[in-house]
Amino acid sequence: MRTREIIIGAIVGSVLLFVAGILVGLYGIPKSTSESKSNVASLATECSTTTYDAEWDTYRNKYLQKAAESSCYKATCDTEDLPRTYISYHLDGKSIKIDGKLDDPAWLEVPWTDSFMDIRGPDYPKPYFDTKVKVRWDDQRLYVGARMQETHFWGTVTRDETAVWKENAFELYIVPDGSLHNYKQLQINVMNVTWDLMLKKAYIDFATSCDRSRAFDSSWDSDMRKATFTDGIVNDINSTGTFWSAEWSLSFERLAQHTDRPAGKLKPDENEAWFFSFARPEYKYKIVNGKYVKDESAPTEWWSWQPTYAINNHLPSRIGLVQFKRKMNDETFKWEKWHLYRALFEVFEAEHKYKSVSGKFIDDMSLLQLAPKIMSSSCVDLSVTLNQGHFTVTAISKLDSNLPQAHIRDDRYVWFTN
Ligand SMILES: *[C@@H]1O[C@H](CO)[C@@H](O)[C@H](O)[C@H]1NC(C)=O
Numbered sequence: 001m002r003t004r005e006i007i008i009g010a011i012v013g014s015v016l017l018f019v020a021g022i023l024v025g026l027y028g029i030p031k032s033t034s035e036s037k038s039n040v041a042s043l044a045t046e047c048s049t050t051t052y053d054a055e056w057d058t059y060r061n062k063y064l065q066k067a068a069e070s071s072c073y074k075a076t077c078d079t080e081d082l083p084r085t086y087i088s089y090h091l092d093g094k095s096i097k098i099d100g101k102l103d104d105p106a107w108l109e110v111p112w113t114d115s116f117m118d119i120r121g122p123d124y125p126k127p128y129f130d131t132k133v134k135v136r137w138d139d140q141r142l143y144v145g146a147r148m149q150e151t152h153f154w155g156t157v158t159r160d161e162t163a164v165w166k167e168n169a170f171e172l173y174i175v176p177d178g179s180l181h182n183y184k185q186l187q188i189n190v191m192n193v194t195w196d197l198m199l200k201k202a203y204i205d206f207a208t209s210c211d212r213s214r215a216f217d218s219s220w221d222s223d224m225r226k227a228t229f230t231d232g233i234v235n236d237i238n239s240t241g242t243f244w245s246a247e248w249s250l251s252f253e254r255l256a257q258h259t260d261r262p263a264g265k266l267k268p269d270e271n272e273a274w275f276f277s278f279a280r281p282e283y284k285y286k287i288v289n290g291k292y293v294k295d296e297s298a299p300t301e302w303w304s305w306q307p308t309y310a311i312n313n314h315l316p317s318r319i320g321l322v323q324f325k326r327k328m329n330d331e332t333f334k335w336e337k338w339h340l341y342r343a344l345f346e347v348f349e350a351e352h353k354y355k356s357v358s359g360k361f362i363d364d365m366s367l368l369q370l371a372p373k374i375m376s377s378s379c380v381d382l383s384v385t386l387n388q389g390h391f392t393v394t395a396i397s398k399l400d401s402n403l404p405q406a407h408i409r410d411d412r413y414v415w416f417t418n
């Protein structure tokens with residue numbers, strides 16, 4: 001009986017928090033499950049009997065229509081219309097001390113990413129604080145350093161494995177296998193407090209609130225080393241500064257957990273590209289009784305490296321790419337699979353947009369509003385199959401016959417077959 005009450009409570013809680021989540025911009029992680037892993041476990045066995053969540057569907061359709069209006073890329077072959085890219089160089093025997101300062105020679109010798117912009121895209125105001133990131137790797141670990149302009153350093157989230165993103169934070173999203181499922185998210189605040197978790201798939205790709213409530217697995221552990229640095233005193237209203245920085249090293253073995261990476265291929269191959277996102281929510285504060293307090297009534301800034309064109313970091317088909325290289329003089333991002341992904345993403349979004357209007361997916365691509373380049377088959381041959389209302393898109397490269405066939409499902413899962 002007790003379990004049942006917890007489950008019902010959790011479902012009701014999720015629905016309420018989901019509505020709140022819409023207001024704060026689809027960051028909504030249902031609180032009822034973020035607090036207790038046993039709730040996640042018990043919900044997992046119950047979801048199959050949940051009825052379809054019409055309220056979510058309405059929201060989702062509205063979002064998709066909006067997203068389609070501001071369609072971010074045009075389809076094309078090869079390297080054009082890439083999202084933002086960054087080249088991460090192997091440490092090649094050098095070392096990085098995780099102290100938050102990013103002053104090791106191994107950091108100084110590599111470039112920053114481009115500065116962050118509003119997550120809704122370049123048409124929105126440029127962030128008033130700059131944010132940039134560097135990434136390096138060795139055979140065991142991935143190194144990430146972020147530098148964030150800031151004047152006032154404050155925070156109240158002091159426990160690891162809680163919702164760090166609800167205050168100022170730096171966030172990292174990593175897709176270690178290109179599938180866009182089982183991706184990893186990490187968050188850190190000025191006080192060196194972190195949350196690392198695995199997302200089974202993007203929240204928006206779940207049909208029901210029950211399913212969404214078990215979207216993430218907080219028990220996944222990145223085996224992180226971490227540190228932060230601030231050039232002002234944290235939570236002292238009389239102290240101001242100019243920036244804070246965050247530094248992480250994460251284990252490739254842990255990042256590869258629950259992914260499609262073959263055993264024995266935990267670290268990236270040279271020239272492998274991974275979907276990556278870096279983001280930074282920036283909240284307004286007020287001072288009450290000599291202390292910083294989050295100003296709940298002021299709008300939050302959502303800044304990110306690659307904009308997803310929505311206030312939603314959980315759209316793994318709209319994030320940036322990091323390519324792993326060994327030779328420091330190789331500065332060109334070039335990834336032979338991009339044109340396949342690009343075409344799959346284009347049809348994926350068009351299918352969801354079509355469904356938001358007509359209520360179903362379709363296998364006649366001529367009825368989807370696809371860019372002429374996609375339809376002309378100059379980059380890829382595309383086909384869509386429907387099975388019990390679900391679609392699979394297949395893309396076959398016309399640039400390179402050695403490339404495997406690429407597929408995407410309506411829940412955004414991507415895989416390759418020979
Ligand atoms: C941050 O936390 C880690 C792990 O708890 C600790 O090793 C490190 O010294 C802390 N340091 C700073 C400067 O934030």
Ligand SMILES: *[C@@H]1O[C@H](CO)[C@@H](O)[C@H](O)[C@H]1NC(C)=O
Binds near residue numbers: 236237238290
């Ligand atoms: C900040 O400065 C004011 C005025 O000098 C002082 O009263 C207050 O105690 C200081 N606060 C902190 C946190 O140091």
